[in-house]
Amino acid sequence: MATLPTYALAALFLPLFPLSIVFNRGLSALRRDWMRALVLLVWPQAGVWILSHAHGAPPGWLNVWAALTALLYAYRALAVREAGIWIGFVAVSAWALLWADPARSHLLAIQALGLSLPLAVAVLVTGVLERRFGAAHTALRLGLATTAPRLAALFVIAILAVVATPVFSNFFVLVAAVARQAPVMPAMALTVLAVWILWAWSGARLVRGMVAGPGRPAAGADLTPAAAWAYAVLFVGLAGAGISVGGLLL
Amino acid sequence: MDALILGIVVAPLLSAALTQLLSGRLGRRVARISIVGLSATFAGSLLLFALTLAHPGDRTLSLGGDWGILLIDPLSVVMAMVVSGISLIVHLYSRRYMAEEPGYARFFVLLDLMTAVLLTMVAAGGLVTLLIAWHLVGVLLYLLLGQETRSTSAYRYAFWTMFTFRLGDLPMVLAAALLHDAFHTWSLTRIFAALAAHPQTTTLGGLPLATVAAALVALSAFARSAQFFTHTWLPYTMGGPTPVSALMHAGIVNAGGFLINRFAPVFVQAGGVLHGIFVVGLITAIAGSVLMLAQNDVKKALGYSTMGQMGFMIMECGVGAFSLAIYHLIAHGVFKGTLFLGSGGVIGEARKDDRVPKDDLYTFVVERKPARQRRPWLLMAAITLAVPAVILFLAHYLVERHFFEQEGAVVLLFFGWITGAQLIFATYRMRSENRVRLFALILVSFTVVVVGYTLVAHSFDLFLYPDPAFRARIYGAAGIGLLSFDLLTVLVTGVIVAGWLVAFYGDQRRLYDRAWVGGLRRRFFTAMARELYVADIYGRIGRRLLAGAERLNTTLGGW
Numbered sequence: 001m002a003t004l005p006t007y008a009l010a011a012l013f014l015p016l017f018p019l020s021i022v023f024n025r026g027l028s029a030l031r032r033d034w035m036r037a038l039v040l041l042v043w044p045q046a047g048v049w050i051l052s053h054a055h056g057a058p059p060g061w062l063n064v065w066a067a068l069t070a071l072l073y074a075y076r077a078l079a080v081r082e083a084g085i086w087i088g089f090v091a092v093s094a095w096a097l098l099w100a101d102p103a104r105s106h107l108l109a110i111q112a113l114g115l116s117l118p119l120a121v122a123v124l125v126t127g128v129l130e131r132r133f134g135a136a137h138t139a140l141r142l143g144l145a146t147t148a149p150r151l152a153a154l155f156v157i158a159i160l161a162v163v164a165t166p167v168f169s170n171f172f173v174l175v176a177a178v179a180r181q182a183p184v185m186p187a188m189a190l191t192v193l194a195v196w197i198l199w200a201w202s203g204a205r206l207v208r209g210m211v212a213g214p215g216r217p218a219a220g221a222d223l224t225p226a227a228a229w230a231y232a233v234l235f236v237g238l239a240g241a242g243i244s245v246g247g248l249l250l
Numbered sequence: 251m252d253a254l255i256l257g258i259v260v261a262p263l264l265s266a267a268l269t270q271l272l273s274g275r276l277g278r279r280v281a282r283i284s285i286v287g288l289s290a291t292f293a294g295s296l297l298l299f300a301l302t303l304a305h306p307g308d309r310t311l312s313l314g315g316d317w318g319i320l321l322i323d324p325l326s327v328v329m330a331m332v333v334s335g336i337s338l339i340v341h342l343y344s345r346r347y348m349a350e351e352p353g354y355a356r357f358f359v360l361l362d363l364m365t366a367v368l369l370t371m372v373a374a375g376g377l378v379t380l381l382i383a384w385h386l387v388g389v390l391l392y393l394l395l396g397q398e399t400r401s402t403s404a405y406r407y408a409f410w411t412m413f414t415f416r417l418g419d420l421p422m423v424l425a426a427a428l429l430h431d432a433f434h435t436w437s438l439t440r441i442f443a444a445l446a447a448h449p450q451t452t453t454l455g456g457l458p459l460a461t462v463a464a465a466l467v468a469l470s471a472f473a474r475s476a477q478f479f480t481h482t483w484l485p486y487t488m489g490g491p492t493p494v495s496a497l498m499h500a501g502i503v504n505a506g507g508f509l510i511n512r513f514a515p516v517f518v519q520a521g522g523v524l525h526g527i528f529v530v531g532l533i534t535a536i537a538g539s540v541l542m543l544a545q546n547d548v549k550k551a552l553g554y555s556t557m558g559q560m561g562f563m564i565m566e567c568g569v570g571a572f573s574l575a576i577y578h579l580i581a582h583g584v585f586k587g588t589l590f591l592g593s594g595g596v597i598g599e600a601r602k603d604d605r606v607p608k609d610d611l612y613t614f615v616v617e618r619k620p621a622r623q624r625r626p627w628l629l630m631a632a633i634t635l636a637v638p639a640v641i642l643f644l645a646h647y648l649v650e651r652h653f654f655e656q657e658g659a660v661v662l663l664f665f666g667w668i669t670g671a672q673l674i675f676a677t678y679r680m681r682s683e684n685r686v687r688l689f690a691l692i693l694v695s696f697t698v699v700v701v702g703y704t705l706v707a708h709s710f711d712l713f714l715y716p717d718p719a720f721r722a723r724i725y726g727a728a729g730i731g732l733l734s735f736d737l738l739t740v741l742v743t744g745v746i747v748a749g750w751l752v753a754f755y756g757d758q759r760r761l762y763d764r765a766w767v768g769g770l771r772r773r774f775f776t777a778m779a780r781e782l783y784v785a786d787i788y789g790r791i792g793r794r795l796l797a798g799a800e801r802l803n804t805t806l807g808g809w
Contacts, residue, residue, distance in 0.1 A: 021809045076806070079799035145353075145399030153356075156393070165389055166382040175381065175423060182427035186454055189427065193420045200416045204392070204409045212396065212405040225274075250317050250378055250436065 006054040007062060013047030014095045014112075016062075017069045027088045033127030037120040040087075044095045044112040051099075052108065058099055066099030067191045074198035078205065083126040083136035083155075086206055090162055091119050093195055094170065100188045101177055107249060111176070114169035114245040118161035121238055125151075125158040125231065129210075132221055138206065143215020148222035152211045154231050163203040164196060167239050172246035179250070251301055252311045255322050258294040258330055259369045261287050262337075266362035273355030281345045284358040288341045288365065292334040295327075302327045306716065310375045310439060317436040321375030324714045325511055325576070329372035332580050336500045336587055337365040343591050344493040351491070357397055361497070364390045368501060372508060376436045377426040380512075384422060384470070384505075388415030391502060395490040404489050411483040418473020418480065425466035428453045442515035449519050460519030467513045468527050475506025475560040478534040482785045485545075485553030492594055495549075499556050500587035504579035506560065510567045511576055511714070514724060517567075521727040528568025528728070534561030537782070544778035549593075556586060570728030573710040577703075664739065668746060 008019075015023045023043060030036045051058075058066075073093035080086040094115040098108060128151065129136040129144075144152035164170040174196055182189040223231070265287025273280045308323040320326075341361060348357050367390060371383035388411070395408035430436055432451050433444040445451065445460060453459040471477075476484040484503065488495060510517060510527070517524055538558030545551040559582045566575040715721045729735070761767055780786065 018809055024809070072802075075795075075799055076803055077799075078796055079803050143400070149353075152399075160389060166385050171382075171385075175378065175426075178423050179427040179430050182424055183431040183454065189424065193423065197413075197416055197420065201413060204412060208402060208405040208409065212399055212402045214400050246317070246378070247315055250315070 003055050006050060007058060010047050010050040010054065013043055013050060014066075014098055015047075015069070015092045016065055016096060016099070017072055017092075020069065020073070020092045023092060024085075024088050027091075028085065033124050036084075036123045036127070040091060040120045040123060041113070041116050044091075044098070044116055045109060047095065048098070048108045048112050063100045063185075063188065066096045067188060069093070070096035070195045071191060071198075074195040074202070077202040078198060080202065081138040081206075081209060083129065083206060083210070084123070086202065087119055087123055087126065087162065090199055090202075091116070093199070094119070097174075097177060097192055097195065100185065100191075101180060110245060110248055111173045114173040114242070114249070117238060117241055117245075118158075118164075118168050118170055121234060122158040122162045124234075125154050128223065129155065136210070138209025141213055141215075142210055143213040144211045146215035147218055150223045150225070150228040151221075154223070154228065154235075156207055156211060157235050159203045159207050161235070161238060163199040167242045167246070169238070169242040169245040172242060172249050175246075176249035251298065251305075251309060251322055254294055254298050254301070255311060255320050255326075255330075255373055256313075258291050258298065258334070259320065259366055259373065261291045261294065262362040262366040262369070266359045266366065269355055269362060270359050273359075278349060278354060280355050281341075281358050284362050285338070285341050285345065287362060288334065288338045291365065291369070292331075292338045295331040295334045298322070299327050299331050308439065310437070313379075317376045317378030319375035319379055319437055320370075320373045321438065322373070324716075325508070326373040328576065328580075328710075328714070329508055330369055332583060333365065333368045333372060333501055336583055337361070337368070337497065339587065339591070340493045340497045340500075343496070344491075347493060347594070348491065351397070353397060353399065357394075357491070360390060360394050360397075361493075364394065364497070371505070374512075375438055377430065377438065377441070378436050380438070381419070381423060381426055384474075384509075385416075385419050387502060387505070388412050388419065391415070391494075391498065394494045394497075395487055397491050397494065398489070401489065407483070407486045407489055411487050414473050414480055414483045418470045421466040421469035425463045425470070428459060428466075429463050432459050438512070445519065446515060458519070460516050461523060464513065464516045464520035464523040465526070467509060467516065468523055468530075471506030471509045471564070472530060473506075474503070474509070475564060476503055476534075476538075476557045477506070477530050477561065477564060478537050479784065481534065481538070481557050482781070482788060484557055485541075485550045485781070486785070488547075488549035488553055492590055496587045496590035499552075499590060500583035503556060503560060504563060504583060507563045507567060507575040507579045510564075511572050514572055514715070514720075517572075518720070518723045518727045521729070524568050524570065524728045525730065526568075528565055531561045531563070531565030531568050534558070535565055536561070541778055541781055544775060546779075552586075552589065552593075556582075559586075568728065570725040571707075572724055573714040574707045576714060577707050577710045664742070 011019045012022055027036060027039060030039065070093045073089045073096070077086055077089040077093065080089055095112065098111055098115070101108070101111065126136045132148070132151070133140060133142060142148075144155060161168040162170075164174050174192055177192050178189045181192065265284050268283050268287070269280050272283065276283075302322065302324060306324075308321065311320040311322070312318065313320065341358070344357065344361065348354055351357070364387070367383050367386045371380065371387060374380035374383055392408045392412035392415075395411060396405045398404045426436070429441050429445075432453060433441050435441060435444075449460060451459040453462050473480040487498065490498075535558050538554050538556075538561050542551045542554035542558060545554060559578075563575045563578045563582070566572075566578060711721060715724070730738070756762055756767075762771070777783070
């Protein structure tokens with residue numbers, strides 16, 4: 001496959017700015033949660049597949065571009081108040097980090113999966129919020145912890161998973177990325193760390209906007225105990241998958 | 251012993267799960283599960299301590315792969331006992347204290363999880379295990395501080411804590427990456443052995459690996475232990491529930507001292523970093539103490555008091571007194587935990603009657619007006635300087651004769667001497683009906699404290715670092731050369747004596763009544779009351795960054 005067109009195509013699926021608009025617009029256009037989750041899982045895998053068919057490692061300037069894209073979207077996520085858009089921005093930011101790690105291309109698919117899994121689960125949780133409250137936006141001042149405590153707990157865990165909290169899979173992907181890049185490309189390792197801290201900051205802002213503050217308990221707003229347990233099991237599975245990914249990468 | 255350490259870590263996890271599962275059925279009684287779980291953990295920790303005393307030697311337990319490792323060594327055993335003990339007390343206290351609060355079961359679940367994570371942290375035998383636990387402490391503290399979910403300000407300050415902790419996590423990730431790259435293992439014991447065998451190993455840019463890794467680990471320790479410039483989270487997190495404040499001040503903020511001890515084999519190869527640690531600790535100790543005195547809010551003052559103590563603990567590490575730092579963090583943890591847990595009752599009683607007799611002691615301590623009787627002051631000055639020195643030297647001479655050969659020990663002795671002198675000087679300035687009795691009591695207390703401190707610190711040294719050669723190497727690494735040391739000692743003595751003289755003559759000649767001195771004092775006090783504007787600067791930077799992100803999003807739209 002010709003190298004430059006291959007990279008251009010890969011830049012669509014492991015989105016680099018400005019091609020990232022395709023993914024962001026596409027994700028926003030999808031109405032069903034499961035479709036969004038599926039896209040979050042499959043989209044980067046297509047990019048990995050394309051990248052694996054390119055000849056040689058991506059040129060240095062492309063790595064710089066990818067690092068800047070990761071930083072740009074992590075920074076933009078700080079000011080995002082809508083959970084769905086925030087997940088999209090974090091996804092672009094996360095997948096862009098994969099560009100700088102061509103040496104272990106045989107594990108790239110697992111790394112991409114590790115980054116996508118928490119995003120896919122989070123999008124399912126925000127879908128529940130959107131159905132019950134019309135939107136998952138901080139401007140609604142939901143005070144979820146009072147309005148719907150079970151949903152609030154799941155939302156907090158989902159956000160924590162997205163911002164690469166141990167023992168979710170993206171934590172291990174980031175640690176592995178820093179471990180490989182710090183000795184050879186310290187600037188790239190520092191970029192990963194900067195992106196990581198920006199995610200944590202933006203995630204905490206979202207949690208504060210959605211969960212904290214006064215709210216009125218409303219009948220039917222919260223999940224049923226059975227549904228909450230189903231999601232809890234999903235998160236336990238996600239943590240288990242995280243440890244497995246950690247075992248493979250570290 | 252392997253099963254025991256695993257049980258100690260797993261028991262709080264199990265009690266967290268059971269507390270959550272049975273909270274609907276048991277209501278407020280669910281706290282008992284949590285308390286039983288913690289009691290078992292504490293009993294297990296005591297048993298582990300006894301077994302370690304009976305069968306010395308380090309052991310590791312692999313939970314899978316190279317990175318899931320638990321380590322049983324004197325440090326982890328002592329820390330497990332401290333963590334589980336303090337956590338049990340906090341659990342017992344919270345059972346009634348939190349009874350009227352919403353989210354009762356959630357609170358105990360989080361408390362159990364925090365205990366499990368802290369125990370994992372102190373027993374971590376692999377870098378990844380340590381990273382996981384280190385990171386999770388910040389996350390769980392964020393959730394505990396945000397227990398009052400209706401309060402957005404609680405979340406705001408909880409976020410400050412989490413953000414500072416996250417900033418502190420990052421250097422440790424880098425340190426782990428560089429150590430792993432050099433020795434191809436995540437196991438701490440293997441890394442330490444390899445580093446001891448190849449101390450000249452280099453890393454980025456040909457820099458010594460030990461120095462770079464030690465500096466990064468030190469940065470992580472600074473953020474966790476609220477060292478100056480990373481301290482702003484500590485005084486502002488007092489809005490959280492009192493048991494959380496107690497746990498935070500007794501068992502979390504002092505993790506920096508633990509971390510430096512855990513990486514002691516790296517720090518012995520990095521003397522320069524130890525000197526830097528000393529300077530940071532010194533600045534923090536001074537800044538924390540001064541800021542504490544300028545606060546009107548009692549809880550904030552307690553926060554700054556902890557900051558000052560943490561500065562001193564880090565300073566102890568900087569002079570090579572690693573085991574003393576562990577003793578300090580335990581003593582401070584128990585002391586500060588007691589203060590926090592007792593604060594509610596004290597405030598409640600003080601609202602009815604402060605019970606403070608308006609005598610000379612009150613005017614001296616509260617109104618800061620010393621009694622004006624200072625004869626014979628020359629004799630008192632001599633006693634002030636001589637008595638603490640004699641007690642300190644004798645205590646150390648009896649416990650460990652070679653102590654004086656270590657520079658770090660001399661620094662601590664010097665500090666003890668100055669503190670003791672200050673104490674006796676203060677006594678002299680107080681008026682009392684029976685001055686001899688008062689003076690004798692203070693002298694006896696000082697002697698008991700010094701001898702006790704020396705004995706316990708020496709025992710800690712022997713237990714935590716049984717190898718005398720390694721102990722000597724730690725002090726050796728922290729040394730700065732005899733001439734530099736002597737010059738510094740003379741300089742510091744000069745500064746302190748000059749300070750005393752300025753205070754004395756200033757008071758005698760009413761220097762403080764002059765306008766320019768008054769203006770200077772007011773400006774100084776304002777700066778201190780505003781906490782040196784550090785929080786303001788951080789707040790402004792944060793707002794600028796957020797405004798920039800908003801502008802960017804407005805410009806780029808859906809891109």
